Amino acid sequence: MLAINDIKFFITIAACKNFSTAAKQLNVSAPYVTQKLRSLEEKLGLILIERQGRQLKVTEHGQILIDMGSGIIRQMASIEESLRAAKDDLCGHINIIAPIGFGEKKLSPIIGQFKQQYPAVSIDLTLSDRPSWTDSPLQPDIMFYIGELTQAHLYRMVISPTRRVLCASPDYISTMPDLTTPEQLMTNQHDCIVLRENNEDVSLWRFQHIESGRECRLRVTPSLTSNIADVVKQWALYGLGIINRSEWDLITELNTGTLVELLPEYALPQVDIVALMATGESARSHKISRFLEFAKDRLKETL
CATH class of the missing domain: 1.10.10.10 (Winged helix-like DNA-binding domain superfamily/Winged helix DNA-binding domain)
Structure with missing residues (x-):
């Protein structure tokens, strides 16, 4: 045997x-x-x-x-976890996949804090520019994703919404015509930098005027495109154009003034940070549910 x-x-x-x-x-x-x-x-x-x-x-x-052995290992870990959970002694292992930027800036500190509180839990974190369920050698327990992802076989849990902002560097702003309406982005007066992500139509940008509620959908012509978030941000810092990104990824630059928010009177659609799991049963696992609750609470403080 x-x-x-x-x-x-x-x-x-x-x-x-x-x-x-x-x-x-x-x-x-x-x-x-x-x-x-x-x-x-x-x-x-x-x-x-x-x-x-x-x-x-x-x-x-x-x-x-x-395939079958991985299931047996998870079952054995679940049994041990359930027994220890009876005395609230969290243990076991969690495999996590996440986008690089989010993993480095937001998730890794949360994992560190969680580990300090629950030292008997071991965690493996795999970071990828475009996370996939197959990125980890073993089946992941949680895959964090930002935006929409259609995966019928995966259980989806919204962890937190995140605000998006339109911004550019002071150097770019000083050399280009004033941007007063979203429609100006469709002209050749402005350069737009886009991030290819999640198989979405990245050239379609949406705006809603905060006071009037007027919506605007327009298709920009990118001057620069990349699948790496940090590359897109660096191009903006170099003064090469305007980016449409999640606020959490730009908070340091916005606070220091190296990037400046544009069209603040318009709201951009919020994007969800979601956790994907193999099944609803996995989401009910004691260690998984505790980690997700922990992550939700910490993200509310920082997003």
């Missing part, structure tokens, strides 16, 4: 994709990893991994072990 440690061992090898990396991850020697894998395959009478030079390729049987 397979032991739970055998399953964890194999999943680690498969995720690392070579023996040397797996050995470092497991804190053992590469020969030990090779021998243990051979013993596991002999026990099962199956080939779990094919060697292709220095790289490893998981076989069909190996993938079955990963």
Whole structure:
């Protein structure tokens, strides 16, 4: 019979994709990893991994072990967590995926504070410019996302709305005509910088006049486009154009005056920060629900 440690061992090898990396991850020697894998395959009478030079390729049987074994590991962790939850001693592991900017500026401090309060919980954070459910070697418990994402198989929870602002650098503002209405963005008088994100139509910008309620939808012609948020912000700081971004990502620049808000009499649509999970049952996990509550409370203080 397979032991739970055998399953964890194999999943680690498969995720690392070579023996040397797996050995470092497991804190053992590469020969030990090779021998243990051979013993596991002999026990099962199956080939779990094919060697292709220095790289490893998981076989069909190996993938079955990963898929079913991951579920068993989560079930065992859930049992242990439920038992400890009876005395409110939070424990277990949380795999999290998040956008790079949000992860660095907002989520990593929250994780640090959570870890101080619940030291028995271990957390793995994977950051990506365009987060995907497959970015983590193991199935994630939570994927944070900003904006809309259509994933029918994922449970969606809104964590917090975030305000968007239109802004540019003082240098840009001093050299370009005054911007008094959104419609001027459609002329060749102004340069717009856009971030490609979430498969959305990034050239379509929407505004609503705060006092009158008048709505304006217009399509800008970008002078610069990137899929990296920090690149877009740097271009704006260099005085290359106007950006339409989440306020939390620009708060330092807005407070120091290196970026200046434009058209403050117009509101831009708010964007939700959401947490995605595999199932509603995962969201009810004690450690997951506690972490999400913790994150919600902290984000309310900083957004």
